[in-house]
Amino acid sequence: MSKKVLALVLAGTMAFGLIGCGSSGGDSGAEEAPAAAEEPAAEEADGAEEAPAAEEASGGKPFEGVTLKVWGGAAEYNTGTEAVFAAATEKLGMEFEVEISPGGSDGDNVLKTRMASGDIPDLVAYNAGSKLYDLNPSRGFLDIKDWEILSKFDDAFVDAVTVDGAVYGLPISSTQAGAVIYYRPDYEELGLEIPHTWDDFVANCKVLKDAGKTPIYFCGGTTWTTQVLFLGDYYNVEAEVPTFAEDYTNGTAKYADVPAATRSWTKYEELVDYLNADKSAATADDASIAMANGEATHWIILTQQLPMLLEFADDPENFGVFGVPGDDPDNHGLTVWEPMSWYVGKDSEHVDAIKALFDFYYTDEALDLYFNTYGANGPSCIKGYELPESVCSAIRVDMQKYFDEGKITTALEYQSPIKGTACEQMTTAVGLGQMSGEEAAAMYDEDCKKSAIQLGYDWE
Amino acid sequence: MKTKRDHSIYPVWFVLPSLVIFAVFFLWPIVTSLYYSLTVWNFDTAKFCGLDNYKLFFSEYSMSSSVIHTMIYAFGTSALKVIIAFFIAIFLTSRIRTKGFIRSAVFFPNLVSMMAVGLTFSYLMHPTKGLFNVVIEMLGGTPIDFLGNPNTALASILMTDVWKGLSISVVIYIAGIQSIDRTYYEAASIDGATGWQQLKNITLPLVAASQNSIIILSLIGGLRSFELIWAMTGGGPGFATDVLASVIYKQYAAGFYGLSTAGNVVMLILISVIAFPLQHFLNKREEAMQ
Numbered sequence: 145m146s147k148k149v150l151a152l153v154l155a156g157t158m159a160f161g162l163i164g165c166g167s168s169g170g171d172s173g174a175e176e177a178p179a180a181a182e183e184p185a186a187e188e189a190d191g192a193e194e195a196p197a198a199e200e201a202s203g204g205k206p207f208e209g210v211t212l213k214v215w216g217g218a219a220e221y222n223t224g225t226e227a228v229f230a231a232a233t234e235k236l237g238m239e240f241e242v243e244i245s246p247g248g249s250d251g252d253n254v255l256k257t258r259m260a261s262g263d264i265p266d267l268v269a270y271n272a273g274s275k276l277y278d279l280n281p282s283r284g285f286l287d288i289k290d291w292e293i294l295s296k297f298d299d300a301f302v303d304a305v306t307v308d309g310a311v312y313g314l315p316i317s318s319t320q321a322g323a324v325i326y327y328r329p330d331y332e333e334l335g336l337e338i339p340h341t342w343d344d345f346v347a348n349c350k351v352l353k354d355a356g357k358t359p360i361y362f363c364g365g366t367t368w369t370t371q372v373l374f375l376g377d378y379y380n381v382e383a384e385v386p387t388f389a390e391d392y393t394n395g396t397a398k399y400a401d402v403p404a405a406t407r408s409w410t411k412y413e414e415l416v417d418y419l420n421a422d423k424s425a426a427t428a429d430d431a432s433i434a435m436a437n438g439e440a441t442h443w444i445i446l447t448q449q450l451p452m453l454l455e456f457a458d459d460p461e462n463f464g465v466f467g468v469p470g471d472d473p474d475n476h477g478l479t480v481w482e483p484m485s486w487y488v489g490k491d492s493e494h495v496d497a498i499k500a501l502f503d504f505y506y507t508d509e510a511l512d513l514y515f516n517t518y519g520a521n522g523p524s525c526i527k528g529y530e531l532p533e534s535v536c537s538a539i540r541v542d543m544q545k546y547f548d549e550g551k552i553t554t555a556l557e558y559q560s561p562i563k564g565t566a567c568e569q570m571t572t573a574v575g576l577g578q579m580s581g582e583e584a585a586a587m588y589d590e591d592c593k594k595s596a597i598q599l600g601y602d603w604e
Numbered sequence: 605m606k607t608k609r610d611h612s613i614y615p616v617w618f619v620l621p622s623l624v625i626f627a628v629f630f631l632w633p634i635v636t637s638l639y640y641s642l643t644v645w646n647f648d649t650a651k652f653c654g655l656d657n658y659k660l661f662f663s664e665y666s667m668s669s670s671v672i673h674t675m676i677y678a679f680g681t682s683a684l685k686v687i688i689a690f691f692i693a694i695f696l697t698s699r700i701r702t703k704g705f706i707r708s709a710v711f712f713p714n715l716v717s718m719m720a721v722g723l724t725f726s727y728l729m730h731p732t733k734g735l736f737n738v739v740i741e742m743l744g745g746t747p748i749d750f751l752g753n754p755n756t757a758l759a760s761i762l763m764t765d766v767w768k769g770l771s772i773s774v775v776i777y778i779a780g781i782q783s784i785d786r787t788y789y790e791a792a793s794i795d796g797a798t799g800w801q802q803l804k805n806i807t808l809p810l811v812a813a814s815q816n817s818i819i820i821l822s823l824i825g826g827l828r829s830f831e832l833i834w835a836m837t838g839g840g841p842g843f844a845t846d847v848l849a850s851v852i853y854k855q856y857a858a859g860f861y862g863l864s865t866a867g868n869v870v871m872l873i874l875i876s877v878i879a880f881p882l883q884h885f886l887n888k889r890e891e892a893m894q
Contacts, residue, residue, distance in 0.1 A: 565858035566666050591664075598860055
């Protein structure tokens with residue numbers, strides 16, 4: 145009998161091991177799948193065109209037979225990018241082999257490891273700003289500062305993809321903001337005004353709560369989202385302490401010591417009573433659905449979530465956006481994120497094809513195709529380009545207003561290379577009321593110190 | 605000594621291949637990791653910084669708390685598995701019908717992957733929509749935020765781990781109990797020993813060898829646990845369920861390679877410091893009993 149039991153244990157262990165192998169094999173297969181699915185379709189399209197216009201093809205499609213390897217997250221390789229790539233295949237002939245990154249810190253991990261081993265695809269989609277700096281881009285990305293196309297983008301974007309004098313990135317989409325998305329029908333129903341100070345905002349939340357609504361949706365299940373109030377409050381920090389970014393980089397300004405900066409953390413405390421019941425487990429998808437159905441009134445989030453939210457919503461005009469309010473009603477501004485960017489692999493053999501791709505990517509035709517297919521995250525950073533009418537008014541009117549009035553600043557991660565890595569754990573804990581704002585601010589200062597040391601700053 | 609050497613049939617050189625493999629794949633990485641844990645390094649350069657990484661590891665709450673969580677987790681899961689599995693094994697070796705079916709049922713959780721168990725339980729424990737809270741509310745209780753409340757989060761994961769890992773312990777116990785000679789029980793019952801006395805004075809001492817394996821296996825498993833915690837809370841809320849392995853992973857992902865290596869060394873030392881003396885003690889206990 146005991147032999148039987150032993151056999152059972154061994155069989156169990158083996159089966160368990162096999163399941164492990166199977167699932168990991170399955171994963172990598174799944175990652176490749178979108179690319180594989182993509183190719184036959186693209187080829188078919190090619191074949192169909194080639195038959196009647198074989199002669200023209202050689203003249204009109206200079207990059208027939210070139211396959212570009214692309215690596216990016218699901219948010220970057222969206223329906224818009226897919227449509228533009230398909231159009232590029234039709235026009236220029238190059239094909240794309242896309243690998244979807246797992247995103248978040250797992251994605252960072254993969255990319256950092258690939259950079260270290262020199263295994264870099266032709267095109268990589270990744271953040272601009274401090275995360276790019278962190279990657280040590282000269283090791284893997286091509287310096288494109290002499291590409292003419294750069295003159296199309298506004299300076300704030302180019303700054304965000306410049307590291308040590310070298311320029312690396314090209315914008316994937318539009319800018320976005322860390323702001324408050326709100327549900328207009330609730331505001332109309334209760335006669336609320338858009339708040340221009342933080343106290344007015346909290347007062348609005350109280351009115352909403354008394355009326356039986358969920359004033360703010362908080363997603364503790366998707367922890368990165370919880371940082372947005374803290375990061376999006378940066379406009380207000382800078383308004384009070386204009387030199388904060390520089391002092392913070394040099395290690396002389398700390399979140400716990402500068403009152404305007406501590407305020408970014410204590411704001412969470414004032415919202416604790418106004419959150420949804422499942423705040424600790426709700427995910428960003430839950431939030432999109434709840435907001436789209438009007439089950440919550442505010443969501444403090446990056447506006448890149450708007451297109452995803454609108455997929456669930458009946459009427460895109462039900463949503464508006466305002467910046468995280470500060471204390472001065474006359475200076476209510478917006479903290480802006482530069483778009484995620486395309487980077488070119490240093491050792492890519494297809495630089496000409498990539499150049500041609502981007503010459504096409506930033507034509508009005510391709511941009512309209514992108515924004516009409518996927519939607520926009522915010523106003524565009526491409527000079528002289530107007531977003532098409534199909535983009536919702538929250539972006540074309542509400543957010544554009546801040547840009548026109550000049551009441552914008554880029555987030556701290558574009559002004560300083562140092563960003564604490566455990567930020568999202570701390571903002572989750574403060575947001576759920578498990579830690580005080582002051583405590584978190586002091587803890588965040590410690591966290592930033594690690595980044596500073598790793599980047600070679602002397603922070604004593 | 606000399607005579608012994610002469611009698612040896614095989615030359616010592618036979619050990620060389622395995623020694624080389626062991627040195628290249630085990631000893632060398634341990635030595636290099638000791639060195640890198642004393643540096644700030646990226647993949648290209650390493651700057652020596654003394655014990656700063658260790659100081660930082662133990663001074664920062666987000667990392668030092670993980671040591672305590674790891675200990676709670678390891679000792680908690682190990683103790684519960686040892687105790688609960690013992691009674692289940694007793695039950696499953698007694699004269700009951702459908703023994704085969706119940707044994708399979710007990711073993712079943714072990715066939716499911718850790719990630720799947722973690723995700724399933726995190727849905728079951730959802731604060732508003734989860735089955736557990738739906739039942740609690742139906743019975744008139746107030747819902748519990750199992751994974752969102754720092755006071756219950758670690759305990760909730762711990763219980764899930766026990767649910768999943770119990771079966772291996774049960775199987776080892778069953779094997780141990782069945783190898784006990786029946787005549788002891790017969791003799792004892794002739795002498796008028798009650799069931800409880802038989803359990804305490806025959807089964808428990810004679811199953812000690814199996815028990816020791818369970819303690820060691822589950823303790824080491826608990827000390828280096830990662831998947832379940834990662835799937836259920838990712839170390840959150842805040843840092844409430846961060847254990848050594850998850851902290852090491854996070855520091856690595858954040859690009860703090862030196863710090864992450866230091867965390868690995870801390871884990872190696874912790875496991876060695878706990879596991880070796882414990883095994884020594886348990887072996888002594890086992891010998892004393894026989």
